[in-house]
Structures are given as structure tokens and as C-alpha cells.
Amino acid sequence: xTREMTGAKMVxxxxxxxxxxxxxxxxxxxxxxxxxxxFLQNDIRHILVRHExxxxxxxxxxxxxxxxxxxxLVTSGPGATNAVTxxxxxxxxxxxxxxxxxxxxxxxxxxxxxxxxxxxxxTRPCTKHNWLVKETDTLAATIHEAFHVATAGRxxxxxxxxxxxxxxxxxxxxPPKPSASHYQPIVKGDMEEITELVAAIETAKKPVFYTxxxxxxxxxxxxxxxxxxxxATGFPITSxxxxxxxxxxxxxxWIGMLGMHGLYEANMAMHDCDLxxxxxxxxxxxxxxxxxxxxxNSKKAHIDIDPSSINKVIRVDIPIVGxxxxxxxxxxxxxxxxxxxxxSANVAHWQAQISDWRKxxxxxxxxxxxxxxxxxxxxxxxxxxxxxxxxxxxEVGQHQMWAAQYLGFEDPNRWMTSGGLGTMxxxxxxxxxxxxxxxxxxxxxxxxxxxxxxxxxEMGTATQYRLPVKQFILxxxxxxxxxxWQELLHGERYSHSWSEALPDFVxxxxxxxxxxxxxxxxxxxxDAIMEMINYDGPVIFDCLVEKHENCFPMIxxxxxxxxxxxxxxxxxxxxxxxxxxxx
Amino acid sequence: MSALHIxxxxxxHSAYNLRPNFSDVQERHTIAVLVExxxxxxxxxxxxxxxxxxxxxxxxxxxxxxxxxxxxITIVTTGTPQVIEQIKAQLGRIVSVHEVHDLTVEGPSxxxxxxxxxxxxxxxxxxxxxxxxDIFRANVVDSTLNSFVFEITGAPDKIDAFAxxxxxxxxxxxxxxxxxxxxxxx
Ligand SMILES: Cc1ncc(C[n+]2csc(CCOP(=O)(O)OP(=O)(O)O)c2C)c(N)n1
Ligand SMILES: [Mg+2]
Numbered sequence: 081x082t083r084e085m086t087g088a089k090m091v092x093x094x095x096x097x098x099x100x101x102x103x104x105x106x107x108x109x110x111x112x113x114x115x116x117x118x119f120l121q122n123d124i125r126h127i128l129v130r131h132e133x134x135x136x137x138x139x140x141x142x143x144x145x146x147x148x149x150x151x152x153l154v155t156s157g158p159g160a161t162n163a164v165t166x167x168x169x170x171x172x173x174x175x176x177x178x179x180x181x182x183x184x185x186x187x188x189x190x191x192x193x194x195x196x197x198x199x200x201x202x203t204r205p206c207t208k209h210n211w212l213v214k215e216t217d218t219l220a221a222t223i224h225e226a227f228h229v230a231t232a233g234r235x236x237x238x239x240x241x242x243x244x245x246x247x248x249x250x251x252x253x254x255p256p257k258p259s260a261s262h263y264q265p266i267v268k269g270d271m272e273e274i275t276e277l278v279a280a281i282e283t284a285k286k287p288v289f290y291t292x293x294x295x296x297x298x299x300x301x302x303x304x305x306x307x308x309x310x311x312a313t314g315f316p317i318t319s320x321x322x323x324x325x326x327x328x329x330x331x332x333x334w335i336g337m338l339g340m341h342g343l344y345e346a347n348m349a350m351h352d353c354d355l356x357x358x359x360x361x362x363x364x365x366x367x368x369x370x371x372x373x374x375x376x377n378s379k380k381a382h383i384d385i386d387p388s389s390i391n392k393v394i395r396v397d398i399p400i401v402g403x404x405x406x407x408x409x410x411x412x413x414x415x416x417x418x419x420x421x422x423x424s425a426n427v428a429h430w431q432a433q434i435s436d437w438r439k440x441x442x443x444x445x446x447x448x449x450x451x452x453x454x455x456x457x458x459x460x461x462x463x464x465x466x467x468x469x470x471x472x473x474x475e476v477g478q479h480q481m482w483a484a485q486y487l488g489f490e491d492p493n494r495w496m497t498s499g500g501l502g503t504m505x506x507x508x509x510x511x512x513x514x515x516x517x518x519x520x521x522x523x524x525x526x527x528x529x530x531x532x533x534x535x536x537x538e539m540g541t542a543t544q545y546r547l548p549v550k551q552f553i554l555x556x557x558x559x560x561x562x563x564x565w566q567e568l569l570h571g572e573r574y575s576h577s578w579s580e581a582l583p584d585f586v587x588x589x590x591x592x593x594x595x596x597x598x599x600x601x602x603x604x605x606x607d608a609i610m611e612m613i614n615y616d617g618p619v620i621f622d623c624l625v626e627k628h629e630n631c632f633p634m635i636x637x638x639x640x641x642x643x644x645x646x647x648x649x650x651x652x653x654x655x656x657x658x659x660x661x662x663x
Numbered sequence: 664m665s666a667l668h669i670x671x672x673x674x675x676h677s678a679y680n681l682r683p684n685f686s687d688v689q690e691r692h693t694i695a696v697l698v699e700x701x702x703x704x705x706x707x708x709x710x711x712x713x714x715x716x717x718x719x720x721x722x723x724x725x726x727x728x729x730x731x732x733x734x735x736i737t738i739v740t741t742g743t744p745q746v747i748e749q750i751k752a753q754l755g756r757i758v759s760v761h762e763v764h765d766l767t768v769e770g771p772s773x774x775x776x777x778x779x780x781x782x783x784x785x786x787x788x789x790x791x792x793x794x795x796x797d798i799f800r801a802n803v804v805d806s807t808l809n810s811f812v813f814e815i816t817g818a819p820d821k822i823d824a825f826a827x828x829x830x831x832x833x834x835x836x837x838x839x840x841x842x843x844x845x846x847x848x849x
Contacts (some may be wrong), residue, residue, distance in 0.1 A: 200703060205714055209758035210701065229758055262699075263758050387753035391745065 084594045087216040088247040089115035090182065094223035096123050097256050100151050102126070102142060102516050104135040105532035108155025109195060110182025127516060128544060130537035131162075132159050134509035136166020136237075139177045141513030144496045145471055149230050149301055150513060157195030160241075161202065165503060166207040167237045172500025173322060174297055176235035178226050179207075185245035186214055186474040187292040199241045208236030209648045213440070214243065216251030224256040228544070233265030234295050234386040265385060269402030269410060277357070277398050278414045285426035286433075287315045290338065292369075293322030293499070294384060296492045298404035303492045305408035306359065307331070312412075313422050316434055318346035320361050322499045323486055329488030335434055339367045340479040340635050343443035344644060345434050346631070350375050352433075352643035358382040360404045363393040364500070373640030381634035383407050410555040442542045442633045442646055443485055452602050454479060454554045458486035458526070461552060464609050470494065471514045475507040475531030478560040478631040485525040505534030510539055511549040522613060529555040529578050529622075533638020539592040542618040550612050551620045557582060564630045585622035592618075600624040691712070691720070691741045692767040693774060694751065699759040700726045702736040707757050709734055714814045717742060717750050721776075721819075721841035733777065739819075739842050766844050774844040778822045783810045784833030792832045799825045 085093065091114050095103065104127045107115045110475065118126050129135040132154045139150030154163050160181040170177050184193040200212045209229050213219050222240060230238045272297030290308055295302045303326045310317050310333050315325050318338040327334055331660050338350055350356065361367070364380075368374045374394060381398035382390050390399045400407055409578075447456040472487060473496040474480040480497055489495050496514060498506035511525040516537045525532075530552055542549050563579040586596030599608040601624070612619045632647040698704045705724055712719050720739040727735040740750060747765070754763045766772040780801075782792045785808075792811060796803065802813035815825055818844060826837055 201706070204703065204707060205710055234756075262761050386756065388749065390752075392749055395745075482732075550805050 083253045084250055085253050086113065086117075086248060086250055087219050087242065088117045090216070090220045090251065090253050091223065091242070092117045092121060092124065093253055094220045094256070095151065098224065098227045099148070100124060103151045103153050104129055104138040104142070104513065105153030106130075106132050106135055106155065106159060108157075109158050109181065110156035110184060110244050111153060111159075111180075111242075111247075111266065114153065114180070114182070114242075115242065120226060125516075126153075127512070127541065127615065129447075129509065129541070130540045131535065132162035133165050133505065134535050134538045134541065136177065136179060136495065137169070137503075137506050137509035138513035138516070139179070140166065140170050140175045141473060141496050141510030142517045143175050143177055143513075144268045144296075144334045144510075145493050145514040146517045147493060149178055149227060149235075151178050151180070151468070153180045154182070154200065155195065156184055157197045159195075160197055160199040162241075163201060163499075164206060165505075167203055167239065169498055169501040169503045169506060170237035171206050171208065171444060172252050173238065173400075173498065174235050174293060176230040177237045178223075179239045180231050181239060181241045181318075182247070183212065183241045183243040186243045187245065189243065199239070203239050206237070207239045208234075210239040210241065210244075212241045213246055216246050216249040216417050219246060219251060220254040223262055225259060226258040227256075228261065229263060232259070232263065232295075240633045242598060249507070266401060267385070269383065269407035271410065271414075273398055273400045274407065274410050275414055277400065277420060280355050280379055280381065280398065280423040281313060281357075281411075281415060282418070283423055284315075285423055286353045286430045287313075287355040287427065288335075288349045288353040289315055289317035289327075289357050289359060290319070290350060290361055291317060291323045291326055291359045292320040292361025295323055295404050296334045296360075298360065298385075300492065302326070302360075302403075302405035302408060305307040305405055305412060309408060309415075312417075312420065313425055314431070315357075315422075316349055318342070318349065320364070320367055321497060323361060324484060325489035325492045325494045328490040335438070336531055337484050339364075340369070341485065341631055341633065342635075343435035343485070344440045344633050344646065347641040347644055348437045349434055356380045358384075358396070359408070360384060360660045362389045365393075368393065369635045369643075370638055370640045375641070377521035388574045391518065393425070397565065407529060415572075417660050440646070445647065447602060450601060452600065452605060452623060452625045454482050454556065454629055455486055455614040456624060457554060457605065460605050461524045461526075461609060462487050464606065465522060465524065465613065468613070469518070469520065471511075471518060471521050473495070473507040473514060474509040475506045475522070475525070475534075476502045476561075477526040477528040477531055478556075478564065478629070479526055479528045479531075479554040481561075482554070483634070487526075504528075504531035506531075508532060508535045508549075508551060510536050511540075511551075512538055512545075512547055513548050515547040516545075523548070524552050527551055527553045529553050529557065529558060529582060529585075533583075536588075539589070539594060539618070539620075545594045546617060548615070548617050548619075551618070552612070553585065553620065553622055554583070554625050555585070555622055556625050556629070558627055560629075561631070563628075567630065568636065585620045589618075589620040594618040594620060596620045596622065598622045598624070665767045669672070684711050686744055689716060689741050689743060690747060690767075691739065692765055693772065694738045694740060694754070694761055694844060695764045695766055695844060696736040696738065696764075697762040698734050698736060698756055698757075699761065701759060703757045704734065705736070707752070708738075711748075711753055711757065712740075715753065717746065722838075723841040723843055737842055737844050743745060747828075751795055763775070764846075766846060769846060772844050772846045774818055774842050774843050775816055776819050776822055776840055777814065777816045778839040779804070780813045780815070780826060780839060781810060781836040782813065782829050782833045783807045783835045788832045792829060795828050795832075801825060
């Protein structure tokens, strides 16, 4: 059954039919007809952000914490260009979002009309796919297809550019139906490869699971199956920044995050293993360190839904293209049918070796004196919030790495961070998106003062919608991560890595009608955190911390996993000139 | 905390030297890509090549299935085996791409290109140009008293050879279509 309606009405109808309950957006001339339709209905909540970048990050936070696609609506020209950072962020982290942009009327396209930008041209490299809709009759089907593309296979951002005359004109509404498009990524893995992996599992002496965001993207079943496989085999498991929570931090086989700021035991296990099982991770350069010294003696299996991830960076022995949940299910089936074998004696040795590495206690720090160490602040935050229904977002910098190190994640979809793009300004709007999706949860954005300022305008959004998001700012008055690199690589010349002229965050909170808390004394920290948790509304927590703390462990650029720097290691001169050209 | 032994000294390899295990030999591959014929699809393919730093030696495109709205893009590219593998995988990720075929691997294939060459001259040179054109089975598609436009089809090598011969005889301009290619047999 089809119905005739305007393009603008179709947009709202199609979103409803796709199960969308929340849209993050900002109006302007080229989307006014759609805003008119939003005004006339009550099924979809529109959240007015304060900057279009905020809308896209909020949609990302919504998506990552629910597993459903997030939706943003912005106007043409500047509205669309402001969305570009968020789109790129979602592309690199494989987050399903649908962004709708207004466009000048079709008959004015190409005339440099007011607020005209070549939106599909600008966003082609930063979306999974995008569309310019020129006829109202095709609008609804395009929106439905956009949801299919955003969520099928490796998820990602899509954009639909809708000229204003297409919004005004009448057309036939097409309700959603199973996608008939040719875009149907393969989800089942090849059984021969899976059997080869099972055989490798049966004989491995020093195996390790290396998991990533793909496990989270595959859905809750994937995390369940992963837990079953890990615990049944007794193999150690590490994860990338993006994959935290797929396996619980309290789990017996958890050895912590790996990578540039990963745990000593995790990186050593990656380096020394004889079987590496990569599940939904992509051998990112933050993970591998020096390529030619990466895990030199291991057989490598790689499970990924995107064939281009396989052999892109690291050549693997057992490539399996497929959806993580599907492939894990088959691995378990085959492994069980062959008698659940592992080389348990050797694996026990290997676990003992890892326990020895753990004794290095690479995250140890000493909290003494009157200054709060950032690690201590996070350790206390963890202690006081871990039993809550808690979601964490972060900004980008040292605080982000410390959050990954000192907070524990027991479940998937609880940790939202900008991994691939490393976007300062991501965390605050993302926390708004998460809180919209989980109104009763405790949502905390672990922030650095510099990152937080990049999207601080969203305080208006938080207070307008009474979103009790907690902005936990580790204020070191430094672009801390930049400062750390300048210390290690640039002879301690701290070029522009100060946060000068910082606002008074307490007054800033109050100016927006929120609560501000300042804490500088370790003795006050617990009470202050409790005050933050118990306050029913948005809070800016200005936690003054040690200004010159470095984030360790660290694998310097151009180094191998077993060349990690630890907290007390000497740091001068260890990154050579070759390494310093890397980022 | 026990301090780790940190090795100091130069690292010869950058972390972005991503292909240590593959052969460094540059190969030339002809890739046929079937795409939805929609606005911007060529930009997607070309953007992939420029954005990821791949080479394009030649590229041709035209709609080949009018009812199915499919176009065929033929790309000749060069790269190490790992780069060629990546190119194919990356092409396969583009949502508008239906099929990717590496004709160099799936082959043997036949490759043809069409070129037009304008040769300006008179006297002996003009006669010689005409004689060579005959040998190369190039057709004269336009002529004035002191110029010819030749049309030639064949493998790119053959066109290169013909152009080289025409250069001293007054080659003024050349237009080439790029390669179209099909697998042999059925
Ligand atoms: C948009 C953007 N600009 C620049 C950078 C480079 N950068 C990475 S971390 C960092 C400093 C972050 O400072 P802050 O937010 O205070 O966090 P800290 O490292 O001090 O914890 C900068 C400038 C970035 N990641 N994103
Ligand atoms: Mg800072």
C-alpha cells in the first residue's frame, strides 16, 4: 500500500517506520519543511543541539550505547560542513548513523546559491555511502536503503541530501520492505577456514585472543559467544580500545587492553604468542607498533566482516570473512564436535608466564601529597561508580587512555570513545546521546579540559533537556598528550600545549544553570564524586590534577611491543628521529 | 616497579612500512568493475584511488546494461601484490559496486584501446605516414592537404609503437580512450 504525501512528511514517516525515537538536529532554511513536520507530531523526539558536530557525536553515542543507528538532521551548507568531523569519526570507528541534510532546491544546485555546498561531494570520502535525492517518489525508499547500508556488514555513517523542493513536493510513500539491493554482505564464515582455526586452537601452546570493536558491533550475541569460547578454552584475552567490555574486565582470562598505552602483560602476550586470534579488530597502527617486529612467531587468524581489513596491514594465515557472532557460533560448534581439545598443560604454562608479566604491575602509581594524580581520580571514580548502571564516554588525550586503563567494563556498549579519528570534542555530545537513550543511567564523560572546551556549547543542550550527564574533567591545564609527546620527542619544548585562560568551570556550570564542583585535594575527592553522582542534573566536575603526569605504559612510535616504556623507565632519547615523524 | 630493559638506538623501519612480507615487485593489473550507473559513482572510484594513493594508468567507463543501469569501469593499475589485493577489496567495499574482476588473474583476456592521431606534414613525410598507417591498419578518418587524422585500435603497446613512429613525421595531437578488456573464451 502506498500513500501520497510531501517529501518532508515522508522523512518523518520513514524515520518512524525505521523505529527511530530520537533525532539530534539543528534547523535552517533548507530543512524547514522537515522541521514543520517534526512540529506536527509526537512520536519522534527532536533534541536541539548547539552545533551540528554535537548532533553527529550525540547520534554516535546513541548508536554505540544501544546498537541501533543514530540519526542527525542538519541544514544545508554550514550545517552540512559542520557535520563532517562527526561523519569521519563514525566512519573510522564503524558506527551506524544516518545523517539527513537539507539542500538548496534542485533547480538552484550548481548556482552557488545561498548556503549551497556540494554536500555529497564533500562527504563522499567520509561516509560509507551517500545519496542526493532528486525526486520525491524515491525519497522514502532511499531513506530505508540508507538504514540498511548503515547497519549491514561493517556499520558506518550514511548521509542523505534532500533538496528543499523535494521536501515540498508530493510523492508516493514506500513503506520499508526487506532490502532488495545488491548490497548484502556475507555473514557466514568459510567452514574450511573455521576448521583450520579450530585445529590451531587445539594445538596452540601460547594462544591469545585479540578482540576489537567488531565484537561490539556484531551485537550482544557476539559478546556472549566470545565469553563462552574464551572461558571454555581458558585462553587469555586482550582487547583494543574499541572492544572494551565485550569480555568482562573481571573475567578470569582478561589480561587488559593492548596497544600504544596498553598493559604490559597484554602487549608481551601479543609479542610472544604462538597463535593470535584477531576477532573484529583491524591491526591499527596504535596496536601493532613496529610492523616488522609485530608478534614475530605467531600463526595469525583474523575474523572480520570487511574483506579489505584482511591482509591490509598484517599478513594473516587464517583469514575468515564473516560476522563475528556467526563465525564464533561455528567455531564453538566445530570445536565442541571435535571434543573440546586444547593443549591445557602448555596453556597453563603460558598463563603462568602472563601472571609473571602482570607482576610488573604496570599501572602502579603512588598517590601522595596534596595533589590529585589523574590515575587516582579514575581509580576512585571506578570504585564509587562501578556498581551503578554506568556508561562512560571520553574526550581524547591522556585522560582517555587513563580511563581505558583504570575503569573496568563488564558489558559491551558501555564505553564510547573516539578511537580511530581521535576527535577532541567527541565525549560531551556523545554523553548527551547516551543519556537520551538511557535516561536513568549514570552517564559520565571523562574529559580533559582542552577537549571539553571544543564542544562546551552543548551545556545548553544538557540543561535544556535536563540530561544529568556528568562531565568529569581531569584538569591538568595542559594539552597533556601533546605535552607528553613534546617531552619525549621534542626536547621538552612545550610549544602551545598549555591550556591558558581557562574558564572557572564552576561558574561556567552555573552560568548554564548546571552544577559545578571543584576538587583539588585528594582528601575531598570521594565526597566530591559522591556529590556529583547524587546530583540530579548535569554536573561539571573540575578535578585539578597533577599537571605533568605522563601516561604509561607507552610503546613509542616505531617500536615493538616488547620495547614498552613503563612509568619509571627513562624516557629521554628513546624515540629516534625515524619514529618522530610518526604520529 | 621493575624497570624494563629498554633498547636504545635507531629503528630502521617506520611503523607505516606496512608490507614487509609481500613481494616488492610492481605488477600491472587490468580490473573490471561493474557499478550501478548513478551520479557520482565514478567519483567514488576515482576518490578511492586518489585518497588511498593507488595508481591509475588508464580508466574507461560507459554504461553496458541499460535496463540494469550497470556501467563497466576498466582500470589499469600498478602496484605490489598486496596493494593490488587491497585495491580490489577496497573497490568491493563501495556500496555501488556490484562486481570486481581482476582480468590479469582471471585471464587470459583481450585488451583493446582506440586512439586518434593527428599528423601534420607534407611531401615525403606525408607519404611515409600513410604507408605506416597502412601497416598498422590505422584508418584515415579526416584529411586536409597537409594533415591526417588516423584512427587505430589495438593493444596499448601497439598504439604506443604507432605513436612513436608518427612523432618524427609530424604527430601534432593524440587522443586515447583507455583500455577496454574482456576475458577470453566463455
Ligand atoms: C580536534 C583535535 N585537535 C587536535 C588533536 C590533537 N590532540 C590530541 S590529544 C590533545 C590534547 C588534549 O588535551 P586535554 O583534552 O586537556 O587532555 P589531556 O591529554 O590533557 O588529558 C590534542 C591537542 C585532536 N586529537 N583532536
Ligand atoms: Mg588536559
